[in-house]
Amino acid sequence: MTKGSSVGVKRNANLSNCESELFFWKLRLKVQSHLAIYPNSKVISLAVGDATEPIPQSITCAVEKYVHSLSTREGFSGYGIHQGLESLRTRIVEQLYNGLGVKTSEIFVSDGAKGCLSRLLMMFGSGLTLALQDATYPVINQLCSLFGQNIVYLAKKSEDDFFPDLSNAPHTDLIYFCSPNNPTGIAATKKNLEELVSFAKKNGSIILYDAVYSAFVEDIDCAKSIYEIPGAREVAIEVNSFSKLAGFTGVRLGWSIIPESVVFANGKSVLQDFHKVTLLTAPAGASSIAQAGGLAALSSESFKDVLKIIEHYKENARILLKAFASYGLEAFGGRNSPYIWLKIAGKSSEDVCDEWLERAHVLASPGVFFGPAGEGFLRISAFGHREDIIEAVERLDAIMLPCKSC
Amino acid sequence: MTKGSSVGVKRNANLSNCESELFFWKLRLKVQSHLAIYPNSKVISLAVGDATEPIPQSITCAVEKYVHSLSTREGFSGYGIHQGLESLRTRIVEQLYNGLGVKTSEIFVSDGAKGCLSRLLMMFGSGLTLALQDATYPVINQLCSLFGQNIVYLAKKSEDDFFPDLSNAPHTDLIYFCSPNNPTGIAATKKNLEELVSFAKKNGSIILYDAVYSAFVEDIDCAKSIYEIPGAREVAIEVNSFSKLAGFTGVRLGWSIIPESVVFANGKSVLQDFHKVTLLTAPAGASSIAQAGGLAALSSESFKDVLKIIEHYKENARILLKAFASYGLEAFGGRNSPYIWLKIAGKSSEDVCDEWLERAHVLASPGVFFGPAGEGFLRISAFGHREDIIEAVERLDAIMLPCKSC
CATH class of the missing domain: 3.40.640.10 (Type I PLP-dependent aspartate aminotransferase-like (Major domain))
Incomplete structure (x- = not known):
């Protein structure tokens, strides 16, 4: 129960299993690096699962x-x-x-x-x-x-x-x-x-x-x-x-x-x-x-007002799902959930994330941030103001759809 | 890592060291028993360390x-x-x-x-x-x-x-x-x-x-x-x-x-x-x-208003300390703290607590609820409305001071 010498307090060994950066920190770093190069860009985040609409x-x-x-x-x-x-x-x-x-x-x-x-x-x-x-x-x-x-x-x-x-x-x-x-x-x-x-x-x-x-x-x-x-x-x-x-x-x-x-x-x-x-x-x-x-x-x-806001996020999800379908991408979720699990192919999820950020100033979460089984996917959050979702889709359209004037 | 049979989940062994009732439950039971006998008594609690005055x-x-x-x-x-x-x-x-x-x-x-x-x-x-x-x-x-x-x-x-x-x-x-x-x-x-x-x-x-x-x-x-x-x-x-x-x-x-x-x-x-x-x-x-x-x-x-409320509790403590001195009891604390540690002698702290509750409808915390070293003391809380503190003192005077008319 007692100690005889001044050894100091031992660090909790369990903490050594918790040392990797959490995904929201990794995302924050990505945005910081992006803004260092494009200080005037208005990044739209489809990466964070956080409410955006005012409380009724x-x-x-x-x-x-x-x-x-x-x-x-x-x-x-x-x-x-x-x-x-x-x-x-x-x-x-x-x-x-x-x-x-x-x-x-x-x-x-x-x-x-x-x-x-x-x-x-x-x-x-x-x-x-x-x-x-x-x-x-x-x-x-x-x-x-x-x-x-x-x-x-x-x-x-x-x-x-x-x-x-x-x-x-x-x-x-x-x-x-x-x-x-x-x-x-x-x-x-x-x-x-x-x-x-x-x-x-x-x-x-x-x-x-x-x-x-x-x-x-x-x-x-x-x-x-x-x-x-x-x-x-x-x-x-x-x-x-x-x-x-x-x-x-x-x-x-x-x-x-x-x-x-x-x-x-x-x-x-x-x-x-x-x-x-x-x-x-x-x-x-x-x-x-x-x-x-x-x-x-x-x-x-108030519960009716609460459900209206849920409906707002669901409509966001439908707008995003429609866009992803138009790019020929397969998407899961987004129906009973504010998240869409977007299947990507050929590139790593972090590369696609970086590409979207670089070319469209749109942030998504690389699936790999959620564990190895997340590789091959992006997590898209449907939380957001409607105009931001629409603008994100327009920006993604510009890089994902074949050029109409070509 | 895996189990082969349906044994169920083992209970956390640490919890067996936490089984005794917490003191605020014990106090609640005391008041409940008291009210069962004296349903119309207005118990004044000097037992709980909880703010009583409105937020500024x-x-x-x-x-x-x-x-x-x-x-x-x-x-x-x-x-x-x-x-x-x-x-x-x-x-x-x-x-x-x-x-x-x-x-x-x-x-x-x-x-x-x-x-x-x-x-x-x-x-x-x-x-x-x-x-x-x-x-x-x-x-x-x-x-x-x-x-x-x-x-x-x-x-x-x-x-x-x-x-x-x-x-x-x-x-x-x-x-x-x-x-x-x-x-x-x-x-x-x-x-x-x-x-x-x-x-x-x-x-x-x-x-x-x-x-x-x-x-x-x-x-x-x-x-x-x-x-x-x-x-x-x-x-x-x-x-x-x-x-x-x-x-x-x-x-x-x-x-x-x-x-x-x-x-x-x-x-x-x-x-x-x-x-x-x-x-x-x-x-x-x-x-x-x-x-x-x-x-x-x-x-x-606002900080000035905050300090006024602290001063209110301190004045409560001074009123209580004065009363305890008049009973010839020794008291600690109550100066840099909302708590008074009242020395009692000859009886157990729980007996004195029960006596105060029975005879004055005033609740204090038996020191023994805070560990063996608390025996011989009552913890008196100076949180309370002023009129409750004054009434508690009057009731305690009645049982603690020699009868003036005798």
Whole structure:
């Protein structure tokens, strides 16, 4: 327990597995280098998955009112409860999980999906095995490595079928599964998810289901929540967020759902342990102001405004998909997701990215930034102002379409 | 890496060290039992360290304005940077660390002190040794256990000198040190802190200095920041928060400072590792709305209002200290801190707590809830509306003072 000499504090060995630059830093460097050569170019980014449209006034007005109340004797409140406002948890269930058996007591409001995931990984502790889709948002890989999880990848079924081949998959303690997936933009079908739940059940695994893009799901054969799948309540924890749902990427608000029926090998309740971890690491819960925003966003009035903005990004995706089709390129996603996974051929994804930036001042994310399986693709984000999307398409048309005047 | 059978997921062994109820749950149960017997009693709590006074309007107005801007094309912004707004970090340095050599690049804005501490512990990883003061806020002990740290306690010098006896202290990797301390309300003197820094230097330890009550420090021989102590920049990380400074317990905003000169045994920068951990676990930083509040709170205009509220709590503490003196009880703290550490004799702290609740409907925290060294004391919180403090004193007078009419 004690040390006799002045050796200094040992660095966490897990951090040596997290040293590579994160993709958004790599993208930032690309833009910086580009602007050094073309200082007056207006780069349009199709590379970042961040909300661009203002938050509806029906939401911000409610938040302003709440903020004002904090300056009054009657309205001021201090520490919130670790699990989040009961009223917000009730509204999450009513608006987003109606009929799926999710209980308000199973919901934990947090400062966003990364906060949820970090706390889940803190709870599970280190040394477990964890499976990831290939490709996966690269922060996840490093986050799991930070917590000392042993990561394996689930190979996809085939070149153009992005669901993992579970018949040959390794058995792991945890399976992180994102649908609609970032970066591929592919939403797993209900049939896929039934297979996943059954696979997890057979192996005694717990699924960490990341549904942060679920508001974009429109296809009837796809699920917005893992709890649409029978049996999921025994094996799946769902993580979700207001970031992409309501433009709260800066406001910070998310939630996770830990069904009471998910248990550890010793029969102990995962929900109870998550209570403890949340009480220790975020005893006051998420910002009360952000929670006021979430409560407003899920009210029947504002929710219509929220869906209009999702529709705006979906229309962006349709415009982009149409353009890519006109270039003769094959594209995945962009339907149940704000991301398009654009197939490129003959060149590396980073070369195509650099070429677009150089010739059209348009930034896309090289697929290889999302892992080796991302090579051969670009991730195109449909977040953006409409005029920027249209201008990006015009610029890409100019370099991708055969010259009409020739 | 893979498992062959359906054994289920093993529970994190560290969690078995975190199973005891947290003190605020124990207090809640006490009040519930009390109200079951006296359903109409108005319990006044002197047990909770939570802001009670409204946030100054000069702050909430600025926040309302910011929230409104999020509904406009020009004002909307998405993901923030992981480290927090440069403008806020600059203001933290200017308003709170003027002349202490702290750089804006060393500050990480977060959702509160627990968020900072959790991320610091994630960074350090498990298996290190960590020293705690006796007594310490009990969440800290369990939080460190969750991350797999091996905890030792620093015995205090004597019954009534709460600074640890460092001449006989074990050498640990980390030293968590809270000043002004919760629960004792004692602020270490600059001389104490010089000894602590020198002890850490000699042993190659890193100090995690929790300064969340620093705004209450008034004595000239005490420090508001560890960086007032020469050499601290090589061995100390400071954690702080807007919670007790500006009544942001519900709003959630804090910061940590990692001087660039703090290094691991291998010479690697702690600051660089903390960048990585923050990028992985909170890549978007703290809520932009809470940050707008922090920026306002530290403006020269609002900061005066903030200090008035601190003064309100200090006056509460003086009223309480006067009452305790009139009962012939010895009290510590309550001068550079919102907490009074009230010495009781002859009975257990829980018995005295129960007696006050039963006879005066006043709730205090039994010292024993803060560890064995807390036995023999009550923690009295000076947070509260003035009239509640006055009424609590009247009720305590009635049971503590000799009957005047007798």
